[in-house]
C-alpha cells in the first residue's frame with residue numbers, strides 16, 4: 071500500500087485575460103500550496119477495477135471522482151491491466167475554491183506512477199493532469215507557481231515569505247463554470263500579477279499582501295454577498311491581507327504574527343463553522 075498527501079491550493083492572484091474559442095478562459099494566476107491536505111492510500115486491487123472509498127458524503131465514489139479519472143487515464147494510456155483501490159480521507163472542504171478534487175487527482179497520478187512503476191516525469195504527469203482538469207497540472211508539482219493558458223502551463227516561483235493562512239469557508243456551494251460564465255471582463259479591474267511575482271522574488275511580505283487580487287471575487291460576491299461579509303470580518307479581526315480563493319467561496323487571510331492567529335480564528339468561528347489555521351507549504355516537495 072502506498073500513501074500520498076494531497077494539499078490544498080490558494081490563489082494569491084487570479085486574472086482572466088480573455089475568453090477563448092474553446093469556451094475556457096485564458097488565465098494568469100499565482101497559486102501556492104497550504105498545509106491543509108487530503109490523505110490518499112493506493113492499494114493494488116485483485117481485479118482490474120478502480121475502486122474509490124471516500125470518507126466524505128459529497129464526494130462521488132464513481133467515475134465522477136477526479137482520482138478515478140486519473141487512475142483510468144493511466145490505465146488506458148499505458149495499457150495497465152492492474153486495478154487499484156483508492157481511499158480518500160478528505161480534509162479539504164469540497165467545492166471550496168481550494169482544488170481538493172484536483173489535488174486528489176494529482177496525488178493519484180504521482181502515487182500510481184510509483185505503484186505501477188511507470189517512470190513518468192513530473193512534467194509528463196502534469197501534462198496528463200491537464201486532461202482531467204485545469205488545476206491538476208499545478209497540483210502535480212505543488213509549491214508556488216504562475217499558471218497560464220487555461221491553468222495548465224506552470225512556471226515555478228519562489229515560496230512566499232513564511233506566514234499563517236486562515237481559511238474560512240461559508241456553507242454555500244459555488245459552481246466554477248457559473249462564476250467564469252458571469253464574468254464581464256470589460257468592467258473589471260485586473261490584479262497586478264507582475265507585482266506579486268516581484269514580491270515573491272524579493273521575499274517581501276508587505277508587498278505580497280498589497281498585491282493579492284482575484285478578478286472572480288466580485289462575481290462570486292455579487293451572487294453570494296456573505297463572501298463579502300466574511301472578507302470584511304477577517305480584515306476587522308486583523309488579517310494582513312484577505313482574498314477569496316479561486317472561484318470561491320473560501321476566503322483566506324494572511325497573517326505574519328502567530329500571536330494574532332487565535333483572535334482571528336476564534337472570531338471567525340463565532341459565525342462560520344469551517345475555519346482552518348494552517349501554514350504555507352510554498353516549496354515544491356513532490357518528486358515524481
Ligand SMILES: C[C@@](CO)(OP(=O)(O)O)[C@H](O)COP(=O)(O)OP(=O)(O)OC[C@H]1O[C@@H](n2ccc(N)nc2=O)[C@H](O)[C@@H]1O
Pocket residue numbers: 081084093094095096097099166167168169172202203204205206219220221246247248250315316317318
Ligand atoms: C477557478 C480556479 C482557479 O484556480 O479554481 P477553483 O475555484 O475551481 O479551485 C480554476 O481556474 C478552475 O479550475 P478547475 O476547477 O480545474 O476547472 P475545470 O474543471 O477545468 O473547468 C470547470 C469549468 O470552469 C470553466 N473554466 C475553467 C478554467 C478556465 N481557465 N476557464 C474556464 O472557463 C469552464 O466553464 C469549465 O467547464
Ligand SMILES: Nc1ncnc2c1ncn2[C@@H]1O[C@H](COP(=O)(O)OP(=O)(O)O)[C@@H](O)[C@H]1O
Pocket residue numbers: 128129130134135136137158163164165166167168169170171172174175246316318
Ligand atoms: N476527489 C474529489 N474530492 C472532492 N470533490 C470531487 C472529487 N472528485 C470529484 N469531485 C467533484 O468535484 C467538484 C469540485 O470539487 P473540488 O475540487 O473540491 O472544488 P474546487 O474545484 O472548487 O476547488 C465537487 O462538487 C465534487 O462533486
